[in-house]
Amino acid sequence: MNIEDWLNKHGIDYRQRGAWFQVHCPNCADDKYHGGIHSDNLTYTCFRCGKLPFRQTLEAICLNDPVAVLDLYHVSKKETYYDYTSREPMNQTVRLPINTEEITEKHKKYLRNRGFNPELIACLWKVKGTTDSSDYPWRLVIPVIYRRQTISWTARTVVNHPLRYANCPEEWEVGSIKDALYSYDMVQRDTIMVVEGATDAWRIGPGAVATMGATITDRQVSLIGAKKTRYIVLDPDARDKAEKLRDRLRMFSGRTMIIDIDEKDPALLKNEDINSLRRLLDR
Numbered sequence: 001m002n003i004e005d006w007l008n009k010h011g012i013d014y015r016q017r018g019a020w021f022q023v024h025c026p027n028c029a030d031d032k033y034h035g036g037i038h039s040d041n042l043t044y045t046c047f048r049c050g051k052l053p054f055r056q057t058l059e060a061i062c063l064n065d066p067v068a069v070l071d072l073y074h075v076s077k078k079e080t081y082y083d084y085t086s087r088e089p090m091n092q093t094v095r096l097p098i099n100t101e102e103i104t105e106k107h108k109k110y111l112r113n114r115g116f117n118p119e120l121i122a123c124l125w126k127v128k129g130t131t132d133s134s135d136y137p138w139r140l141v142i143p144v145i146y147r148r149q150t151i152s153w154t155a156r157t158v159v160n161h162p163l164r165y166a167n168c169p170e171e172w173e174v175g176s177i178k179d180a181l182y183s184y185d186m187v188q189r190d191t192i193m194v195v196e197g198a199t200d201a202w203r204i205g206p207g208a209v210a211t212m213g214a215t216i217t218d219r220q221v222s223l224i225g226a227k228k229t230r231y232i233v234l235d236p237d238a239r240d241k242a243e244k245l246r247d248r249l250r251m252f253s254g255r256t257m258i259i260d261i262d263e264k265d266p267a268l269l270k271n272e273d274i275n276s277l278r279r280l281l282d283r
């Protein structure tokens with residue numbers, strides 16, 4: 001999806017001048033098309049405000065409409081367009097915690113406090129929630145969807161329970177988390193970014209996959225190796241592990257790069273760092 005498709009699909013008022021798509025700037029609330037989106041560089045520059053962060057500004061233009069925000073993940077110079085929203089799981093035979101429902105205000109507040117857009121998390125990653133009427137009370141239920149099937153889940157507490165993540169009991173699973181990669185279905189091109197946890201993958205967006213735990217199985221290595229361009233984004237204290245993974249990927253064609261990050265956890269990265277990681281995935 002290119003920028004013109006995105007503006008048209010979401011009914012955003014613009015004028016076009018060559019490669020520039022001019023819109024009402026959400027930052028200075030102008031009504032004269034002062035904001036300029038450059039369709040080749042994917043940058044945003046306002047006549048009054050100057051250069052502003054591309055993604056956040058466009059999110060503000062569409063007023064955080066989750067589908068429009070979601071579609072921003074597909075905005076690129078390239079024409080390739082993949083509609084993730086159509087990728088509903090084919091079946092749900094995995095057993096979920098009792099009373100797994102849509103996320104409530106309490107779950108949304110937890111997500112907002114961690115810097116996530118709750119609507120986006122629910123819509124894109126199919127995250128659900130539980131309340132006190134569950135065998136896993138007050139958790140985000142994070143499905144592991146692989147080849148369009150929910151094979152397992154993990155459940156993150158939203159109330160400071162000492163067990164932060166509760167994993168799906170083995171006998172409830174359709175397949176092991178360790179035979180798949182979290183968010184692998186959303187890798188749209190031949191570029192993949194490997195992170196450790198599901199929330200790291202949410203932060204970076206489609207194209208990032210999580211190994212879900214410290215050990216990386218041979219099956220996971222071959223799934224990663226099937227992609228030609230591979231980035232490893234692990235915590236700084238896991239440098240050894242990143243190098244070991246890169247060594248294990250040497251038998252596959254393509255290339256593997258380790259990205260060093262300053263934060264102790266990719267989920268804590270600043271927006272500008274996240275944007276540069278996303279740009280690597282868009283290449």
Ligand SMILES: [Zn+2]
Nearest residue numbers: 025028046049
């Ligand atoms: Zn402006």
